[in-house]
Amino acid sequence: MVCSGCSHFKREYEENLENICPFCRTHSPNSHEECHENTLKRAEADDPIAVCEIGEMYYRAGDESAYKYFAKAAEMGDAVAHYNLSDSYRRGEGVEKDERKEIYHLEEAAIRGHPDARHDLAMEEGRNGRFDRAVKHWVIAANLGHDDSIQRLKKCYTHGVVSKEGFAAALRAHHAAAVATKSLQREIVAKSNNI
Template sequence: MRRVAANDPIAMQQVGRELHREGDYESGIKYLTKAAELGDAMAHFLLARLYGKGQVVEKDEKKEIYHLEEAAIRGHPDARYNLGCREGNVGRTDRAVKHFIIAANLGYDGAIQALKKCYAGGVVSKEDFAAALRAQKAAVDATQSPQREAAAKAVAAGKIMRWI
């Protein structure tokens, strides 16, 4: 809580997630909102999910998109991928591909799968797909460590929670 008192956005985001998990939704959202205001990408992404689903807040597509865009600008790969999916769903494949390429460059596996479909449909060139694949692999390789592998195993085993 000392970090929260010092306006640490990551600490606020973590407290918000914990309060939400415990069922104190109103306080959880207040902490997530404050963390987002301080620039935390994960807080923006989590708020986007809550507004998109109408989960404990009123469903609001404008707020969902706002928070997705803010998270994507701050480098959140899931948010970037979700924006790509939204663009693809409304027929703006050129914008969708750009989002997917950025998400792939951030190491997001789902973006590669989306780009694979775009390549099969003739929307993405072989060179662009290959470049995105190389960039995604480089991003993933750069983040590998024994600590991350242990954390991933703990998430898979249900010992720790990953999201709200």
């Protein structure tokens, strides 16, 4: 994600410190428009994350041209763009519904480390009766810190589909991922966004 720390931490403003973002260490933009201009500049330089963010901006505005930005960012290898394309093909938003393309982009996002995509692949495998593959996807997603996946594995364990050792290993990896991503800054942002 393009850094938006500037919009969350105002200490520099309040204490008359140098106007530097605590995350990216660049000078903080003075307005939302300046943030948007920075994202546009990064997109023009073919930054896939910025291109995907522009697509998300268009998507939130209900503009179907979001698809072309997702497609461009996906061509550059962005996992979030692949996930968004998968969702577009599933819903038929900006493109015609296409299950084959939906699964393709879901797999591409999962391969690139997108935990929601990995979880969704597990759900798809479960719907198709391939529970052994579903469990493998849930384990990978849980290792990435995906909460719903660890809950699914818990249900699988209670139904005897996952061994005690397998569930314990997934639980340890999930906990390690959760601990690794904890920080005071993330907690402050989560509280400010009511997450």
